[in-house]
Amino acid sequence: xxxxxLKALALFLSVVAIGLCxxxxxxxxxxxxxQSSAQVWTAEATVRFNxxxxxxxxxxxxxxxxxxxxxxxxxxxxxxxxxxxDDVGANRVVQWAARNLSGPQTLYYRVVLTEDxxxxxxxxxxxxxxxxxxxxxxxxxxxxxxxxxxVRARSADTSSFAHELLRRFNDPTPEAEVKVLRDEAxxxxxxxxxxxxxxxxxxxxxxxxxxxxxxxxxxxGSLTPWLEVYNGERWLAFNPRTGAAGFxxxxxxxxxxxxxxxxxxGADDASVQFSALRTSRDVMGLxxxxxxxxxxDVLEYSLLSLPIATQNTYKILLTVPLGALVVVLLRNxxxxxxxxxxxPVLIALAFRETELLWGxxxxxxxxxxxxIIRFYLERLKLLLVPRLASMLTIVILLMxxxxxxxxxxxxxxxxxxxxxxxxxxxxTIERMSIVWDENGPKDALLSGLGSLAVAAVxxxxxxxxxxxxxxxxxxxxxxxxxxFTLLAGRYxxxxxxxxxxxxxxxRAITNKQ
Amino acid sequence: MSSxxxxxxxxxxxxxxxxPLRMPSTLKKLGILGMNERNGEYIxxxxxxxxxxxxxxxxxTKQLALEAGIATPELYGVxxxxxxxxxxxxxxxxxxxxxxxxxxxxxxxxxxxxxxxxGNQFLRSSGVSVSRSELEHFISNVLSGMYSLGGLPDKxxxxxxxxxxxxxxxxxxxxxxxxxxxxxxxxxxxxxVRLPTRQSDGKANLHxxxxxxxxxxxxxxxxxxxxxxxxxxxxxxxxxxxxxxxxPDWHLLLELAARSYDLTQLxxxxxxxxxDAEHGPLVLxxxxxxxxxxxxxxxMGLRHRLEKVRALESVPTSANERVALGQELFGEA
Numbered sequence: 001x002x003x004x005x006l007k008a009l010a011l012f013l014s015v016v017a018i019g020l021c022x023x024x025x026x027x028x029x030x031x032x033x034x035q036s037s038a039q040v041w042t043a044e045a046t047v048r049f050n051x052x053x054x055x056x057x058x059x060x061x062x063x064x065x066x067x068x069x070x071x072x073x074x075x076x077x078x079x080x081x082x083x084x085x086d087d088v089g090a091n092r093v094v095q096w097a098a099r100n101l102s103g104p105q106t107l108y109y110r111v112v113l114t115e116d117x118x119x120x121x122x123x124x125x126x127x128x129x130x131x132x133x134x135x136x137x138x139x140x141x142x143x144x145x146x147x148x149x150x151v152r153a154r155s156a157d158t159s160s161f162a163h164e165l166l167r168r169f170n171d172p173t174p175e176a177e178v179k180v181l182r183d184e185a186x187x188x189x190x191x192x193x194x195x196x197x198x199x200x201x202x203x204x205x206x207x208x209x210x211x212x213x214x215x216x217x218x219x220x221g222s223l224t225p226w227l228e229v230y231n232g233e234r235w236l237a238f239n240p241r242t243g244a245a246g247f248x249x250x251x252x253x254x255x256x257x258x259x260x261x262x263x264x265x266g267a268d269d270a271s272v273q274f275s276a277l278r279t280s281r282d283v284m285g286l287x288x289x290x291x292x293x294x295x296x297d298v299l300e301y302s303l304l305s306l307p308i309a310t311q312n313t314y315k316i317l318l319t320v321p322l323g324a325l326v327v328v329l330l331r332n333x334x335x336x337x338x339x340x341x342x343x344p345v346l347i348a349l350a351f352r353e354t355e356l357l358w359g360x361x362x363x364x365x366x367x368x369x370x371x372i373i374r375f376y377l378e379r380l381k382l383l384l385v386p387r388l389a390s391m392l393t394i395v396i397l398l399m400x401x402x403x404x405x406x407x408x409x410x411x412x413x414x415x416x417x418x419x420x421x422x423x424x425x426x427x428t429i430e431r432m433s434i435v436w437d438e439n440g441p442k443d444a445l446l447s448g449l450g451s452l453a454v455a456a457v458x459x460x461x462x463x464x465x466x467x468x469x470x471x472x473x474x475x476x477x478x479x480x481x482x483x484f485t486l487l488a489g490r491y492x493x494x495x496x497x498x499x500x501x502x503x504x505x506x507r508a509i510t511n512k513q
Numbered sequence: 514m515s516s517x518x519x520x521x522x523x524x525x526x527x528x529x530x531x532x533p534l535r536m537p538s539t540l541k542k543l544g545i546l547g548m549n550e551r552n553g554e555y556i557x558x559x560x561x562x563x564x565x566x567x568x569x570x571x572x573x574t575k576q577l578a579l580e581a582g583i584a585t586p587e588l589y590g591v592x593x594x595x596x597x598x599x600x601x602x603x604x605x606x607x608x609x610x611x612x613x614x615x616x617x618x619x620x621x622x623x624x625x626x627x628x629x630x631x632g633n634q635f636l637r638s639s640g641v642s643v644s645r646s647e648l649e650h651f652i653s654n655v656l657s658g659m660y661s662l663g664g665l666p667d668k669x670x671x672x673x674x675x676x677x678x679x680x681x682x683x684x685x686x687x688x689x690x691x692x693x694x695x696x697x698x699x700x701x702x703x704x705x706v707r708l709p710t711r712q713s714d715g716k717a718n719l720h721x722x723x724x725x726x727x728x729x730x731x732x733x734x735x736x737x738x739x740x741x742x743x744x745x746x747x748x749x750x751x752x753x754x755x756x757x758x759x760x761p762d763w764h765l766l767l768e769l770a771a772r773s774y775d776l777t778q779l780x781x782x783x784x785x786x787x788x789d790a791e792h793g794p795l796v797l798x799x800x801x802x803x804x805x806x807x808x809x810x811x812x813m814g815l816r817h818r819l820e821k822v823r824a825l826e827s828v829p830t831s832a833n834e835r836v837a838l839g840q841e842l843f844g845e846a
Contacts, residue, residue, distance in 0.1 A: 332549060381650035383595075384657030434659065438622045439721060492550035494541075498805075499534040502545050504742040506535045508812040509543045 003490050010483035017479035024474065028296060029070070029116060030287040034469035038114055040072070041214050042277045043252055045109045047262055049270040051101025056266035061210075061255035062109055064092035067123065067247060070116035072289050077108035090125040091255040101267060113252065114290075123228070123235040123256075128205035134197060143177035144201045158204060158231035159245065166227070166243030169195060192225045192240045205230040209237060209256040211247060218276040223254055223261065252276075303475060311472075316349065318471040321481050323348050323458040328488050330454050335497025338451040339431050343424050347451070348458035350420045356459055358413040360452060362402065366420065367448065369398050370429035371436070378433070391426040544814025546805060551781075555819065559698070559780025560801050567777050568799035571670055572616045574777075581776050583769055584795050586612070586787075587673040595656055598649050604671055612675075613648075615655045616668040621718060623660025625651055626674060638687060639715055675795060678788035680761055683753040684708050684724070684738075688715035689787050692728070692766060692794075695803055695815065696782045698828050699774035701767050701839040702818045704728040705810035706735060706760070711750045724748065725810030726755050731844020733763025739809045764836065766794040771832040771839070773799060818843055 024030040031038075047060055063071070064087065076083050081096040096107055136144055151168060155161040168178055181198060183190070189208065196206045207230075210223035226247060227240040235256075237247045247253060255261070264270040288304060291297075303314050323345035330336045338344050351359035373394050377387060399417050406414020428451070436444035461467055470477055540547070567573050578585045589611055590604030605611065614624040625648075626638040633645045643651075652669045654660070661667040681690040688709030695703045705727050709715045712722030719725045724745070726738035737744050738755035747754050760766065770784040773796065783803025786794045808815055821842055822828075829835050 335548070381646065381653075383653050384659050434622070439718075443720075490553055492547070492553040494537045494545075494547040495549060496534070498545075498547045499537065499540065501742075502540055502808070503531070503533065503535050504739075504744070505545065505809050505812055505814075506539055506543055507531060508737075508739075508744055509545075509814065512812060 006486060006490055010487050013479040013483040013486075017476045017483070020476040021474050024287075027294070028287045028291045029114070030473060032470075032474075034465055040279050041069070041113045041115075041252070042279065043111050043113065043212060043214065044275045046273045046275070047107040047109070047270065048273070049105055049264050049267045051103055051105050051267050053100060053102045054266045055097070055099040056101045056264065058096045058107060058265075058267065058270070059093050059263040060096075060107075060109060060272070061091050061259060061261050062094050063111060063252060063254050064090070066113070066253045068115060069113040069252060070290060071111060071113055072293065073112040075108070075110040077110065081107070088259065089257060090123070091257060091259065093259075105267070122233075123237075124233070128207070128230050130203045131200040131205060133203060134200050136201070139180060143180040144198055146177045147175075147181070147198065148202050152202070158229060159236055161202070161204070162199070162206075162227070162229045162236070162238050163243045163245065165198065166195065166238055166240060169198075170241055170243065188240070189225045192227055195227060195240060199229065207235070207257050209235075209247070210254045210261065211251040212254050212274050212276065213248065214250045214252055214276045214278070218274065221274040221276065222272075223274065224251075226253075228256060303472065315468060315472045316352070318475055318478065319462040319468055320345060320349070321478050322467055322471060323462050325481050325485060326458040326461050327454055328485050330457065332488060332491060333495060335495030336450040336454060337447045338454050339428050339447055340424070340451075343428060344451050344454035345458055346421045346424050347455035348462055351455065351459040352463060353416040353419040354413060355416075356456060358416070359459070360456065362414065362417045362420070363425075363452060363455075365402060366395065366398055366417070366425055367429055367432065370395055370425065371433055374429050374433045378437075388426060388430060391429060392422060395422045395426045395429070540814075544817035545808055546815040546819065548805060550816070551805060552802075555697070555781040556802055560782075561778065564778045565801050568779065568782075568801045570616050571614070571618070571798055572668060574796075574799055575670075575672075577776050578796055581772065583772060583776065584792060586675055586789075586795050586797065589671045589673065591616075592652055592656065592669040592671070595653060598652050598656075601649070601652070610674040611671055612673070613652060613655070613669055613671050615660045616670050617661040617665070618655075618667075619661065621716070623655055628674070675787045675797075676790040678761065678790050680758060680788065681706065681708060683751055684748040684755050684758065686711045686713075686715060686748075686750045688713075688717055688723075691717050691797055692760065692786045692788070693800075693803065693807060694767065694770040694784045694786070695807055696770050696774050696784055697819055697822045698780050698825070699771055699832070700822050700828060700835045700842075701730060701770050702822060702843055703807050703811055703813075703815060704730055704767075704770075705807050707810075708738070708748065708755070710740070710748070719806045719809065724755060725806055726758075727807075727811030727813070728760060729845045730767070731840045733760040733766075734758065735760070736845070737812060739812065742809065744812070761788065762793050767836045767839070768832050769794055769796055771835045774835075775832065777801075 025032055043063075045060065045062070047058060049056075049058065062074075062085070065071075076094060076096070078096050081098045083094065083096055085092060085094045087093075094109060147165070147168065151161060151164045155164045168175065169182065171178065174182060181194065183194065186194065192208050196208070199206045207228050209226040209228045211226050212218075212221065212223055225240065227238045228235045229238060230236075236245065238245055239248070262270050262272050303311060303318075306314070324342065327338070327342060327344060331338065331341075347359075347363060350363075354362055370391065374391060377390060382390065399420060399422065402417050403415050406412075406417075428448075432444050432448055435447060567577060572588075572591060575585050575588055589608065590600075592598060592601070592604070609630055610626075610628050612624065612626050615622075618624065625643075627635045627643070627648075628638045629636040631642070634642045635645070635648055636642050655667055655669040658664045658667045675689050677685070677689045684690075685708045690706050690708045692704060692706045694701050705725050707717035707719060708724040708726060709717050710722050710724060714721065717723050719739075722741060724738045724740045726735040728735055735756055735758045737746070738748075739745070740749060746756060766786050766788075769786060773784045774780075774782060777799055779799070779801050781801075781803075783800035785797045785800065787797050789795050805815070829838060
């Protein structure tokens with residue numbers, strides 16, 4: 001293959017760039033588009049109980065890998081208590097222990113979460129045993145089996161079975177057998193337990209998942225029971241009221257199964273209250289926190305670890321390769337002529353402060369004035385270096401003059417001219433005057449306009465918010481730019497300008513043939 | 514209304530027959546070589562960087578050519594440092610005409626041709642007179658690198674002013690016509706003569722309005738001329754025919770070009786030769802990055818020719834045989 005080495009290198013660079021970028025977006029949750037903040041939930045469980053002048057142990061079920069969220073931080077606020085966490089089946093339990101507790105006690109568990117679409121992992125644990133068919137009472141038995149038979153006839157698998165059963169069970173105009181089974185007075189948990197009781201008749205394993213709805217800011221909240229059914233591979237969640245599949249949006253699965261939420265030994269009157277608060281947080285801060293939690297050094301050694309002032313410098317510097325890319329495209333693929341290879345990039349950097357229109361105006365004004373003075377200097381027969389030094393001085397004075405005059409005229413844009421690269425301007429004027437003398441004003445003006453056009457396009461690309469963001473947060477993407485420019489180095493096709501330049505030859509050759 | 518509509522439609526038809534842009538596939542089929550391809554496929558592969566200084570520095574070129582017996586304009590003297598500008602009189606003696614140019618000039622810039630003297634006044638070929646101090650200032654500029662590749666300090670060469678052979682008198686306006694030959698792997702592949710016009714101000718630069726006329730390699734006779742992208746039969750200033758002029762010493766000229774390959778080791782080389790009335794063909798300079806205009810002048814694409822030469826397994830070692838090969842492959846008659 002032609003240029004195999006180069007293509008392999010470009011491919012390697014691209015793979016590294018995209019791989020790193022993929023890792024950062026998928027594993028660390030760094031967003032691909034600039035967002036300043038993300039939703040962060042702080043959920044809190046408050047455990048209250050009364051001590052009985054003896055040692056006490058308090059077990060509280062807490063979230064473990066909740067679906068749809070990733071945990072950023074956890075706090076167990078409990079001065080004077082021994083603390084241990086332990087996995088119990090699919091759940092996690094925190095145990096506080098202390099001696100000689102008396103009077104009302106309060107313990108807090110706080111978890112900070114962020115929504116994470118990649119955290120929709122399957123719930124497979126624990127693998128349940130198939131339940132035995134309960135000993136139903138007589139009227140109940142007939143109703144359960146009639147219901148189960150008709151549901152079975154209208155379903156294909158466990159999932160559709162559960163859905164159909166829930167639909168019938170919650171039907172506002174229930175059939176006779178459902179009326180027998182339904183206890184309108186029972187609370188939500190009891191109703192789900194009743195459904196479990198019926199499901200056991202079909203030997204389908206089920207459990208109650210306790211979820212905390214996070215809508216708005218929640219105070220004095222409690223857990224809502226949700227039904228989970230095992231289909232032989234994993235646990236499927238259903239809304240026990242409607243039969244809709246899945247957990248509700250913005251709900252945190254706290255724990256699942258028959259175990260109690262809180263279990264107190266050596267104390268009494270235990271109660272748990274929940275609160276939740278939604279806040280916004282800096283996205284990059286979140287990503288860094290998450291990276292720390294999964295022990296990833298990628299962000300630890302990234303530009304984000306630098307001091308802010310240095311970060312701001314790099315925010316600008318990292319867009320320079322994009323400007324260089326624009327130069328490559330416009331010179332090697334389009335065929336524009338410019339003064340100096342990367343002079344337009346430096347001008348484009350200056351445009352950051354002046355903004356585009358004013359940048360172009362100020363650039364043209366300085367170059368035009370500079371050229372006039374340069375033509376005058378030509379008559380003085382100066383040597384090159386002193387002449388360049390004089391031009392530099394003159395350019396700076398011109399810049400100062402433009403600033404002062406525009407300030408007096410109330411045009412504050414004129415002030416930002418101070419950031420123009422004066423050495424580059426002086427060199428541009430020098431080169432332009434030589435081209436003017438040697439090849440005539442047309443060539444000089446064309447190259448001047450070409451430089452300005454490349455600078456303008458470069459500015460638009462370099463200051464595009466998405467480009468700035470990607471270059472800074474995903475600097476590895478610049479390897480992609482590098483791969484492209486390497487490949488462009490072996491581009492041997494025509495430039496657009498050549499399609500124009502050779503139009504007459506093409507006609508003549510065609511005629512000749 | 515109807516006439517307006519017709520003119521609009523005919524203009525559209527004209528535009529369709531002669532579009533402002535050509536499709537890349539069209540150019541490719543016609544074998545036109547683009548800048549990127551020239552750089553990437555030929556210059557970067559056949560021209561080793563170590564040999565560039567030989568052609569970029571005209572003084573070195575001159576010395577090498579002298580050793581190899583290739584004729585170049587006689588060197589009168591070199592000014593290397595500012596202080597030597599005062600020695601100008603010693604170098605010039607009482608010579609009436611001479612040329613001053615930078616040793617490492619790029620694209621023909623910074624060349625001053627003096628055609629005569631009147632006391633302390635020097636007459637440029639364009640007729641403008643230059644004072645002694647202006648001349649010295651020009652040399653200072655040359656030394657400081659104003660006209661040189663990369664702007665590095667340079668030397669000023671003072672050499673023989675070519676007296677153009679009469680053959681092109683009828684079709685050139687002032688200046689000196691020069692003959693550019695592209696030599697690829699030592700084989701001449703295409704040739705053209707650049708004829709100055711009033712518009713080009715006596716300069717042999719196509720871009721500025723000089724005429725480019727292709728030369729048939731086999732016979733050394735000019736074919737159609739091209740002026741600013743359009744084919745023309747006669748010189749815009751004199752009205753004389755551009756076509757069918759026989760270049761004298763044609764074989765000798767091609768041999769000079771082919772031998773230049775042995776001298777410079779550059780596989781893709783532009784050789785600029787001028788025809789002097791007294792000294793015959795003289796090599797003016799070499800170019801390691803010769804332009805693409807030769808395609809305009811010859812109205813043919815270079816690429817097919819280059820590919821033919823590239824496909825050769827070996828090229829003859831003798832310059833004469835390479836010339837013969839080039840004439841056989843690319844001659845039209």
